């Protein structure tokens with residue numbers, strides 16, 4: 001009897017422990033399962049296109065940490081989509097302006113309010129603005145997609161600078177601005193000449209645009225230990241602290257620049273191209289007036 005009573009007790013204790021373990025397992029499983037279900041639901045909503053879908057960051061520590069990571073991913077995705085939307089909105093605004101100008105000129109011609117010869121140069125200008133903008137957007141798209149094919153070569157940089165200065169000679173002469181190159185002729189770097197020519201042209205066009213008559217735009221080339229330093233400096237109106245910070249953002253233009261043609265893409269493209277070479281680019285206010293924009297290329 002005594003032995004049987006013990007057995008029953010042992011059996012009862014075992015059954016009770018098993019039940020407690022089962023209940024505990026169910027409670028723990030439930031506390032993991034519910035947050036995981038909510039995380040799965042948020043993931044399905046995000047996958048379905050709801051960029052605001054987020055998971056509650058509660059439950060056991062590991063699940064809460066997973067939910068936090070998921071929510072951070074959601075925030076990053078939302079930021080990327082916002083940036084895309086902004087880019088498309090800005091681009092279509094800038095494409096619309098020359099198109100509207102061309103439409104107005106064509107209507108005036110149709111209504112006999114002007115002769116074709118009156119508007120031909122202006123129409124050609126607007127076509128140039130449009131094709132420049134399309135080229136720039138295309139280049140920026142390739143840079144941002146990481147789809148740039150750089151044909152890197154070890155070359156002296158000064159001939160590339162000279163080529164750009166010759167190309168801009170006529171415009172500089174019209175504006176009464178002197179163009180100069182400073183530095184050794186044999187400083188070599190590793191770069192794709194067509195891309196660096198584009199960078200230099202973008203910097204030089206800006207410098208020319210912002211430099212009044214009798215001013216000077218100089219390109220200074222300085223070879224260093226493991227990189228070559230190129231600086232485009234002008235004696236123009238200079239830049240404020242906000243410009244130094246923001247001028248490389250796409251579509252950003254300073255207040256004074258808004259009355260002149262341009263989309264605000266030149267420096268964004270220059271930065272993308274220089275960084276694709278492994279270099280850096282930055283702007284500074286020159287003491288005594290004017291602006292300098294510098295970039296480096298691996299030597």
Ligand SMILES: Nc1ncnc2c1ncn2[C@@H]1O[C@H](COP(=O)(O)OP(=O)(O)OP(=O)(O)O)[C@@H](O)[C@H]1O
Pocket residue numbers: 202206207210234236237238239243247248252253254255256257258261262263264265266267268291
């Ligand atoms: N040399 C400079 N002197 C003064 N301000 C400058 C100079 N270079 C650039 N900036 C400022 O930086 C802004 C951005 O330059 P960026 O080249 O990206 O665009 P943009 O010249 O206005 O237009 P785009 O290059 O697309 O024709 C300019 O609008 C201007 O406000």
Ligand SMILES: [Mg+2]
Pocket residue numbers: 202205206262265266267
């Ligand atoms: Mg520019």
